[in-house]
Structures are given as structure tokens and as C-alpha cells.
Amino acid sequence: MQNKKNTVAAFAAAAAFLTAAEIFATPSLPVLVDSDLRGAHWATAFTNSVDLSWEWGTNAAKARLDIKGMDGTTFTTNFTRTVSNYLWRVFASDVPAAEDVYDLTLTFSTDANAVVGALTSRLAVVTGAFGAAAINAVSNSPAWTKVKENVVIPYDASFSGTATNALSTQLVIAKDHGAVQTNMFSDVAGFYGWKIRRSNWGYGTFDLTLTFPGMTNEWTAELTRQTDGMIFGVR
Amino acid sequence: MTGVRRNLEETEMKTGKAMKMTWAGLASCLALSVLADEPSIRDVTVRQRWPWSRLVDVSYVLDCDPTQRVNVSFSVYNGAEKLSCPLDALSGDLYTVSNGARRIVWDPTKTGYTNAILPHVRAELTPTTPPLYMIVDLTKEAGATNQIEYVYEADLVAGQWGPWERNAVTNNGTPVESVIWTGVTNDALYKTKTEKLVLRRIPAGTFAMGTAVPPTLSTTLTKDFYAGVFEVTQKQWALVMGNSYPSFYSTTREARPVERVSYLDIRGSTNNVPPVNWPSTGARVSSTNFLGRLRSLTGIGDFDLPTEAQWEYACRAGTTTYYNDGKGTPGVLTSNAQINVLGRYKWNGGYYWTGTGWLSGYATIGPANGTAIVGSYLPNAWGLYDTHGNVWEWCLDWFIDNALPGGIDPVGYSAVMANRVRRGGSLEHDATYCPSSSRFAGTPHEPYWFIGFRVVRTLP
Numbered sequence: 001m002q003n004k005k006n007t008v009a010a011f012a013a014a015a016a017f018l019t020a021a022e023i024f025a026t027p028s029l030p031v032l033v034d035s036d037l038r039g040a041h042w043a044t045a046f047t048n049s050v051d052l053s054w055e056w057g058t059n060a061a062k063a064r065l066d067i068k069g070m071d072g073t074t075f076t077t078n079f080t081r082t083v084s085n086y087l088w089r090v091f092a093s094d095v096p097a098a099e100d101v102y103d104l105t106l107t108f109s110t111d112a113n114a115v116v117g118a119l120t121s122r123l124a125v126v127t128g129a130f131g132a133a134a135i136n137a138v139s140n141s142p143a144w145t146k147v148k149e150n151v152v153i154p155y156d157a158s159f160s161g162t163a164t165n166a167l168s169t170q171l172v173i174a175k176d177h178g179a180v181q182t183n184m185f186s187d188v189a190g191f192y193g194w195k196i197r198r199s200n201w202g203y204g205t206f207d208l209t210l211t212f213p214g215m216t217n218e219w220t221a222e223l224t225r226q227t228d229g230m231i232f233g234v235r
Numbered sequence: 236m237t238g239v240r241r242n243l244e245e246t247e248m249k250t251g252k253a254m255k256m257t258w259a260g261l262a263s264c265l266a267l268s269v270l271a272d273e274p275s276i277r278d279v280t281v282r283q284r285w286p287w288s289r290l291v292d293v294s295y296v297l298d299c300d301p302t303q304r305v306n307v308s309f310s311v312y313n314g315a316e317k318l319s320c321p322l323d324a325l326s327g328d329l330y331t332v333s334n335g336a337r338r339i340v341w342d343p344t345k346t347g348y349t350n351a352i353l354p355h356v357r358a359e360l361t362p363t364t365p366p367l368y369m370i371v372d373l374t375k376e377a378g379a380t381n382q383i384e385y386v387y388e389a390d391l392v393a394g395q396w397g398p399w400e401r402n403a404v405t406n407n408g409t410p411v412e413s414v415i416w417t418g419v420t421n422d423a424l425y426k427t428k429t430e431k432l433v434l435r436r437i438p439a440g441t442f443a444m445g446t447a448v449p450p451t452l453s454t455t456l457t458k459d460f461y462a463g464v465f466e467v468t469q470k471q472w473a474l475v476m477g478n479s480y481p482s483f484y485s486t487t488r489e490a491r492p493v494e495r496v497s498y499l500d501i502r503g504s505t506n507n508v509p510p511v512n513w514p515s516t517g518a519r520v521s522s523t524n525f526l527g528r529l530r531s532l533t534g535i536g537d538f539d540l541p542t543e544a545q546w547e548y549a550c551r552a553g554t555t556t557y558y559n560d561g562k563g564t565p566g567v568l569t570s571n572a573q574i575n576v577l578g579r580y581k582w583n584g585g586y587y588w589t590g591t592g593w594l595s596g597y598a599t600i601g602p603a604n605g606t607a608i609v610g611s612y613l614p615n616a617w618g619l620y621d622t623h624g625n626v627w628e629w630c631l632d633w634f635i636d637n638a639l640p641g642g643i644d645p646v647g648y649s650a651v652m653a654n655r656v657r658r659g660g661s662l663e664h665d666a667t668y669c670p671s672s673s674r675f676a677g678t679p680h681e682p683y684w685f686i687g688f689r690v691v692r693t694l695p
Contacts, residue, residue, distance in 0.1 A: 041294055041336040046278045128281035132314070132355035135283050135291055137343035143352060144286070154284055154292070158338075208286060221286035 040156055043190040045090055045125045052104070053085040059116045060108035069102045070150040070195040090123070095130045099152040101193025124152060124191035147206075147225045150195050157188035157212045159219065166212030176205045188212060196225060203227050274299035274362035276307070278336075281358050293339040293358045297332055304331040306366075309339055310359040318353075319346050319378060323536030330694040331365060331439070331459050367391060368416055368618075369461050369692070370425075371432040373474040377534035388414055397421060404554065404616035406561040411553040415618030419464055420610040428490040428609050429470040434461035434692060435618050437549050444547045445639055446672040448564055449555035452641040454544050462541065462549040463689035465609035465620050466492035466628060467525075475528050483598050483684035484605040491606045492626045492687040498655045498679035501525045501540060501629060501688055513631045514646040529690070541691040543632040543656045543674070544645045549691075550623075550659065550671050552616035557670045558623055559615040569665040578624030578660075579607035580669050585624070585662030595663060596684065606662055619689075623669045626687035627657035627677070634676040654678055661685040 052065070065086065067075040079086070090102070101124045108117040127133055136144055157166035169185040171192055179200070183192060203225045210219040278296040283289065299305060307329050311318045324345035328337035339360075343353070366385035375382040391399045397418025402410040415435075422428040439459050443450040469482050470489035481495045482488060503511035503521025511521050518539055520526040529538050541549065550559055557564040558577055565571035570582040579585055586593040587604040602608050610620040622628075632640075632647025634654040640647060647656070654676035660669030663685040668675070677686055 039294075039336045040292075041278065041280075041296065044278075044280055044294075046280075126280060126282050128356075129279070132357045133281045133283070135281075135313075135343055135353045135356040136285070137289060137346065137353060139289070139344060141352070153286065154282060156292075159284065159287065210287060219287040223286055 038157070038187070038189050040124075040154065040189045040191065043122055043124055043187070044129055045123055046129050048090050048092075048094060048096070050088045050090055050123065051085060052088055052106075054106060054119060056081055056084065057108055057117050059110060061111045062109055064107045064109070066105045066107070067102055069100045070193045070197075071098065071100050072198075073100075073102070090125060096125045096127060098149070099127055100125045100150070101152055101191050103193075122190060124193070126152060126191065145221075145223050147196060147223045150193065150197050153192045153194055153208070155185070155188075155190060155192060155210055157215070160215075160217040163188075163212045163215040163217050166215050168213055170209075170211045170213055172207075172209045172211075174207045174209075175201060176207070178202070178204065201225070274303065274305045276360045276362055279358060279360060281356055289342070289344050291341040291343055291356075293327075293341055293360070294336065295338070295360055296336050297328075297334050297362060299334045299362070301334055304333055305362040305364060306330050307332055307337075307339065308361045308363055309341070311341060312355075312357050312359065313353040314355040318343075318356075321345060321377060321534035323530070323534055326695050332362075364388070365436060365459070367414065367436055368419070368464070369434045369436070370427070371434070371533055371535075372430065373432060373471055373532065374430050377532060383533065383535075386416060391416055397424070403614075404552070404559070404561045406554040406556065406616075407563075411561065411616035413553070413616045413618070415614055415616070417614065417618075419618070420620070422490055422610075428465060428468050430474065432467075432471055432690070433464040434690070435464050436460075437462050437545075437617060440548070442548050442551060442553075443555065444544060444551075444641065444672065446670075448557050450551075450672065452639055454548070454639075454641045454645065455643045456544060456548055457644055458693050458695070460541075460545060460691050460693040462545070462617075462619060462691045464614075464618060466626055466687045466689045468609055469493045472496065472525065475525055475532060481682065483596075484600075486599050486605075487602050487608070490608040491602065492609055492621070494606065494626050494684050494687045495682040496525070496687065497682040498540075498629050498677065499524070500682065503527065504680070512651070514649055526690070535692060537695070538690050538692050540629055540631045540688055542644075542646055543630045543639070543658065544641075545691055545693070546628065546630050546658045547671060549617065549619055550615065552619065554616065554671070559671050560613070561616070565666070568667040571666055574623055574666040574669055576613050578612050578621050578669060579662045580624040580660060580666055581662065581664050582666070585664075622659050622671070624660050624664075625662060626659075626685055627661045627675065627683075628659050629677065629686060629688040630656040630658055632656045634674070636676070657686055 061081055063079045065077050101122060104121045104123065106119040107115060109115045155169050155171060157163040166188045169188050171183040174180040206223045208221045208223060275298050276295050280294040281291060283291045309325060309329065311320050324342045325339060327339040329339055364387060366387045368386035370384040372382050386396055390396060391414060396416055399414060399416050399418065401414050402412055403415060404411045419427050419433055427433045437460050439456050441453065441455040443452055444454050445452040468490050469480055472493040473479055482493050483495050484491055501524060503524045505512050507521040510516060511519055518537065522531065526538055530536050552559055554561045556562060558573055560573060560577060562573060565573045574580060575583045584604050586595045587597050587600050607625055612620065614620050615622060633652035634656045635648055635652060657675050657677040658673060660673045
């Protein structure tokens with residue numbers, strides 16, 4: 001009974017593209033499609049090999065793919081118009097060594113190197129998609145507020161039932177008596193990679209504020225990055 | 236791997252099939268997977284909402300036929316250690332889940348761990364067919380082995396739970412599709428009227444309520460819920476409340492419905508801290524009243540009285556007729572053969588014949604008079620007993636005469652009124668008080684000897 005339903009669904013989809021004589025061909029299996037850009041699932045890796053695909057604009061003759069990760073990964077490769085997909089190996093082993101967020105940019109240009117368009121995306125690698133994740137279940141745990149390595153911060157309008165109609169996200173990171181960084185995202189669910197190692201953030205206390213413009217709810221957190229070990233003065 | 240039954244994903248990885256990602260700026264979409272014949276779960280992610288809150292998101296993708304709805308059972312481990320996970324620590328896509336990307340939210344703070352960090356947490360998710368019945372053993376503590384059992388249709392029709400019936404009720408000649416467990420009345424075997432609380436799963440749906448035959452007020456309930464198969468009995472009340480027997484009809488009392496319990500005894504009142512006052516305080520109940528104790532005993536935080544709409548939906552069980560037997564309206568409404576087999580009312584045992592006259596309110600009479608042992612009459616199409624007669628049943632809503640809210644998931648009137656709704660008629664009344672649409676007012680603090688209740692559990 002279930003197979004019959006699946007077949008009917010696939011048949012109906014295929015029929016729109018086929019002539020009357022052709023619709024008796026064996027239909028393909030139906031495919032589930034993730035059309036929910038509001039879900040973090042869209043922006044999360046579940047294997048170490050990600051098949052990137054794109055469409056070419058009419059004026060584009062070549063493209064350049066740039067990938068940057070918090071861990072220092074920088075990767076660039078070029079394509080001609082004969083290629084419309086690329087299998088990207090995100091990390092070398094089957095299980096990632098650490099969480100990371102990668103920014104992807106695909107820049108299209110003409111033969112004369114005039115840029116005619118760009119696509120951007122962000123993909124998160126979180127350890128809980130590949131194995132065990134660390135969970136802090138204790139309120140007031142000192143470990144909760146400490147940061148040491150680069151960190152992956154989740155955001156999702158559905159954290160609060162009142163923000164489910166949100167259209168964008170804002171994450172503000174403010175160092176006490178220091179720099180303020182305002183990050184705007186055009187989606188409402190995903191992960192942000194906050195690179196603090198080998199950055200200009202330094203050490204100290206940071207106030208984080210997550211909001212969804214147009215919505216009233218606000219998430220806040222105070223985090224501290226401390227220096228490791230003792231600091232000695234040297235004469 | 237996340238310790239999850241991800242057969243599809245494992246197959247994909249073995250065959251070298253890679254994850255496919257497209258650009259958000261394009262119209263094309265992410266191909267997830269071909270449909271599986273059996274529901275399966277993959278792409279599980281466990282991650283805490285750090286630094287925003289201690290809640291943990293367990294995201295997953297359910298692959299199944301788009302018409303199918305399944306439950307997802309959830310277990311969580313730290314390494315090899317299975318963690319205690321009471322049901323009230325979970326929310327999200329656990330029940331009647333359709334295919335696609337979904338999420339369960341786990342609150343680890345409700346588990347009382349002493350270690351500061353659980354370093355190796357993984358989840359195990361299993362899709363299951365929603366059960367027909369849920370059985371709660373009131374003699375066991377929350378989390379005890381087999382405290383909560385489920386009865387699945389496949390096991391029921393295989394005879395593993397004794398007698399059952401399919402499509403036993405027709406609504407004006409049209410069968411109401413349903414499988415019901417008639418063996419549930421065997422208390423000697425199953426303790427279903429005394430030590431265990433049995434609830435039937437009621438599917439979400441749209442129906443018509445009201446006094447017209449057929450009824451006309453369109454009402455939609457968007458969430459599945461479990462409804463008590465029986466009215467709560469005196470033994471069940473005593474097990475939850477600590478050997479308390481408040482009822483009037485005391486002879487062979489254990490399997491009779493509990494009565495002389497007020498609405499406030501069941502839920503709590505505005506005098507509680509924090510106050511309890513449906514609907515303004517929502518599902519909150521007092522921890523020391525029946526529902527609070529039941530929630531604590533079971534670890535299930537959503538036991539409650541039914542809303543009036545839930546009650547009538549469960550009572551009608553797909554019928555649109557005067558009673559829920561699906562038959563025509565009887566010619567004589569005060570006393571008739573139709574209701575004689577459906578429930579206890581004034582003229583089939585509710586009153587007691589002394590030899591010279593009818594007597595009501597005689598506390599020590601046997602079960603042939605006064606309240607009936609629950610499940611003594613015919614069930615409705617969804618296997619609920621005694622929705623007509625026996626004791627009136629408290630509902631959550633405030634009572635307003637001749638006014639039903641209808642609409643989507645109605646919760647009744649928000650303004651504070653004098654009375655709460657009671658439904659279904661009782662042993663004290665003519666059959667005219669007992670149809671599916673019957674409703675009356677009850678003072679919330681009054682413990683009447685002809686009003687009891689049944690519990691529901693609305694699924695998230």
C-alpha cells in the first residue's frame with residue numbers, strides 16, 4: 001500500500017515533464033526536499049563530504065570558490081562554466097576534531113574578470129552531529145561563562161515562540177570597554193562562528209545579545225575569556 | 236555516529252553517497268533522501284543552546300511516507316550511562332511527527348545531575364507507531380520499570396491484550412473506523428480500574444459540537460490527546476492522594492468512580508502559590524492536589540482535566556447522534572432502552588427501589604444501585620466508558636449557559652465565572668441529562684456526590 005502511494009506521487013510529478021507516450025516509463029523514487037531555510041538543519045554538516053551545486057548566470061564565464069573556517073582553513077578553487085558542482089571534503093577524518101563554522105563564497109566573473117555575481121553560504125560542523133556532545137546541566141556552573149577556544153554560537157528564532165515570524169537575526173558581541181561587533185544574518189536559524197583565537201578580541205568580559213529584528217524577545221549572555229596560567233612580570 | 240538508529244544514513248555512507256548542499260541564494264533545494272518504506276531517523280544533532288540557555292536541541296530528520304505520522308521515542312546517554320529523562324523534561328517533535336527536519340528539546344536541568352558537565356552526551360531516537368492505549372501503574376514511582384506501558388494496535392489485534400473489537404459502532408449506519416480494547420474492563424487480570432490508569436489515544440481532528448442533532452458548531456482540536464478510558468476510580472484516587480477515600484458510595488468502592496471531589500480538589504485554586512485558575516494560569520496545577528500528585532508520580536507534566544471541547548469530542552467519538560451509540564434519537568427521553576446499555580442513570584440503577592418508592596443518595600447500597608463500577612456498560616467507538624451517566628465529569632472550562640466557544644482548540648471563557656463545566660449526566664438524572672451534548676454548571680469548590688472526572692493528557 002505504501003509503495004503504491006509513493007509510486008503515484010512520483011508518477012504525478014514526472015508527468016508534468018513528459019509527453020503522453022512517455023509517462024508509462026518507470027517513475028523515479030520521490031525525494032524529500034529540505035525547503036526550510038528557517039531550520040538549522042539546512043546549515044549543518046552531517047558528513048565530511050558536502051556536494052556543492054550552483055547555477056550559472058548568463059554572463060558568467062568562470063567562478064571562484066573561497067572557503068574560510070575559524071580554524072584557519074582557507075581554500076580557493078576555480079571553475080569554468082562546464083562545472084556546476086563540487087564535492088568539498090570538509091575535514092580529513094570521519095569525525096571532526098572540533099566545532100567550526102565555514103563561510104563559503106562563490107564569485108562569478110566574465111572572461112575579462114568582471115565580477116557579475118556572488119553566492120554566499122555558511123556551514124557549521126558541530127560535534128553533536130557526529131558523536132557525543134558536551135552538555136552543562138548545572139545552573140551557576142563556573143564553566144558556563146568561560147570561553148577559551150573559538151566557539152560556535154547557535155541562533156534560532158524558534159528558541160522563543162514569540163519570534164517565529166522573524167525574518168533576520170542580529171548578534172552583537174561587545175567587549176567591556178572595548179570593541180563592539182554587530183553581526184546581521186539574513187536567516188533566522190543557524191550557527192555563528194566566533195573566532196577569538198588569533199584575533200583582535202583579546203581577553204576580558206564579553207556581552208552577547210541575540211535579537212530578531214522586529215521581534216521583542218532578546219537573549220543575552222556574559223562570557224569571560226581568561227588568560228591561561230599565571231602572568232609573570234619579567235625584568 | 237550519534238548513537239542513533241540511522242540505517243539510511245549508514246547505508247548512504249557505505250555506498251559513498253555524500254551530503255548535498257546548495258547555495259541558499261538559489262532556488263534549488265537540498266536533497267535529503269529517498270523515502271524509506273519504514274520510518275527511519277537520520278541526521279541527528281545534539282547541541283546545547285550555549286550560551287543562551289541550558290536547553291539542548293536534538294535535531295533530526297524523519298523519513299517516512301508523507302501521509303504517515305509516528306511517535307519518536309527518546310533516550311539519552313552520557314557515554315554508556317543511560318541518563319534519567321522524565322517526560323516533562325522533553326518537548327517538541329515527539330508525537331505524531333510527519334516527515335522532514337524536526338527537533339526535540341531536552342531540559343537536562345530536570346534530571347538532577349551532580350557533575351558539572353556531561354562530556355559525552357548522545358541521543359538515541361526511534362520512530363514508533365503511535366500506541367492506541369497508555370497504561371500508568373499508580374503503584375510505581377516515576378521512572379520505575381513498566382510504570383508506563385503502551386498498547387499498540389498490532390499487539391491488540393494479535394490478541395496479546397485479550398478481547399478487542401473493530402468498527403463496533405456505526406454512526407447513522409456508517410461504521411466509525413476504530414479498534415477498541417474491550418478486555419480493558421477485566422480488572423482482575425489487568426488492574427485497569429484500580430491500580431492502573433488506562434488512557435486511549437484520541438486523534439486530533441475537526442468535529443461539530445452542540446445540542447443540535449446532528450451538531451453544528453465546528454470545532455478543531457489540533458493536538459492528539461489521551462483520554463481516560465474510565466472515570467477515575469476511588470482506588471485510583473486513593474493511590475494518588477495517599478489512602479484518601481472521600482466518596483459517598485462506599486460499598487465495593489474501589490472500582491466505582493470517585494466522587495465528592497471538587498474541581499479545586501483536582502487542580503488547585505487561586506489560593507495556591509502560585510495560583511491555579513484555568514485558563515489564565517494555563518496548565519499549572521497545585522502540586523498537592525490530585526493532578527499535581529499524578530504528574531509528580533508519573534513524571535508526566537501534562538495530565539489534566541479535559542477542556543469542554545476535548546470532552547465532547549472524546550464522548551462523541553465520531554458520532555453525530557443524540558447518544559454516542561450512533562443510533563437515532565430515542566422517542567422517550569426520560570427513560571429509554573438506548574441509554575440503559577450505555578451508562579448508569581436514574582432509571583437503570585441510579586436510584587434505589589425500596590419496594591415502596593425510589594430512593595436516591597443511599598450511600599451503602601451495592602453496585603447495582605448508585606454509581607456503577609466503571610466499565611459496566613458499552614464503550615463508545617473510541618473505547619471510552621461511562622461518558623453517558625454514572626457521574627458528571629468536571630471539565631476545565633468556566634460555564635456559561637447556552638454558550639459553547641467552538642473554533643480551534645477552545646479553552647473556554649477567560650473571564651472568571653461562578654461555575655465550571657460538568658458533562659455527561661449522572662446516576663441522579665433522567666436520560667435527558669445524559670446525551671453527548673449534555674452540559675451543566677458546578678460550583679468549583681463543592682464536592683458533589685454525583686460529580687467525578689476523567690483525566691486527559693494532551694500531547695505537545
